[in-house]
Amino acid sequence: EAGVVQSPRYKIIEKKQPVAFWCNPISGHNTLYWYRQNLGQGPELLIRYENEEAVDDSQLPKDRFSAERLKGVDSTLKIQPAELGDSAVYLCASSSPNNEQFFGPGTRLTVL
Amino acid sequence: QQQVKQSPQSLIVQKGGISIINCAYENTAFDYFPWYQQFPGKGPALLIAIRPDVSEKKEGRFTISFNKSAKQFSLHIMDSQPGDSATYFCAASMTGGADGLTFGKGTHLIIQP
Numbered sequence: 001e002a003g004v005v006q007s008p009r010y011k012i013i014e015k016k017q018p019v020a021f022w023c024n025p026i027s028g029h030n031t032l033y034w035y036r037q038n039l040g041q042g043p044e045l046l047i048r049y050e051n052e053e054a055v056d057d058s059q060l061p062k063d064r065f066s067a068e069r070l071k072g073v074d075s076t077l078k079i080q081p082a083e084l085g086d087s088a089v090y091l092c093a094s095s096s097p098n099n100e101q102f103f104g105p106g107t108r109l110t111v112l
Numbered sequence: 113q114q115q116v117k118q119s120p121q122s123l124i125v126q127k128g129g130i131s132i133i134n135c136a137y138e139n140t141a142f143d144y145f146p147w148y149q150q151f152p153g154k155g156p157a158l159l160i161a162i163r164p165d166v167s168e169k170k171e172g173r174f175t176i177s178f179n180k181s182a183k184q185f186s187l188h189i190m191d192s193q194p195g196d197s198a199t200y201f202c203a204a205s206m207t208g209g210a211d212g213l214t215f216g217k218g219t220h221l222i223i224q225p
Contacts, residue, residue, distance in 0.1 A: 045213065048211070
């Protein structure tokens with residue numbers, strides 16, 4: 001069974017530029033999560049989707065971050081414009097019917 | 113407000129020894145407590161998880177001990193091996209794990225050969 005797929009794996013951009021991350025969850029997993037992991041810290045939840053509906057986006061900085069999950073499968077997380085403090089690893093996870101969360105490898109973002 | 117406190121921040125254990133990592137939580141609504149293992153450049157991988165209806169769960173060399181009254185849980189790694197060297201995160205969630213996870217800050221474990 002394929003795991004959670006994320007792309008790109010690495011992204012380097014200059015501040016004020018836009019950036020987008022893509023996630024393909026494990027087949028059959030209806031719940032999808034985006035987390036941000038700062039260096040030396042645990043992941044922090046940004047948004048949770050149940051199928052195509054964002055059911056918890058309370059921690060998403062909505063002034064510059066947006067996300068979508070069209071058709072309830074793949075998801076995209078966007079930052080526009082990026083700031084220096086956005087440098088982090090962005091992790092996507094999906095959960096099985098018994099709520100076990102499985103993480104992808106992440107996208108490491110560096111904002112210069 | 114840090115809802116899940118993890119200790120120690122780093123830990124060095126000799127090969128064959130027992131590694132013990134502790135976590136404490138504040139929110140009594142948490143009802144799902146997983147442990148994740150993360151290697152450099154990789155995403156966190158689920159190791160073992162427990163729900164508050166049991167006090168202990170064992171899978172291979174990994175054991176979770178759970179103390180509901182103290183709001184604490186711990187990970188024990190028996191017969192620790194160099195391949196266990198990684199960062200370990202405890203986490204907690206509500207509604208049986210359906211909600212997003214709240215993670216501790218991590219423990220960097222080194223197993224010396």
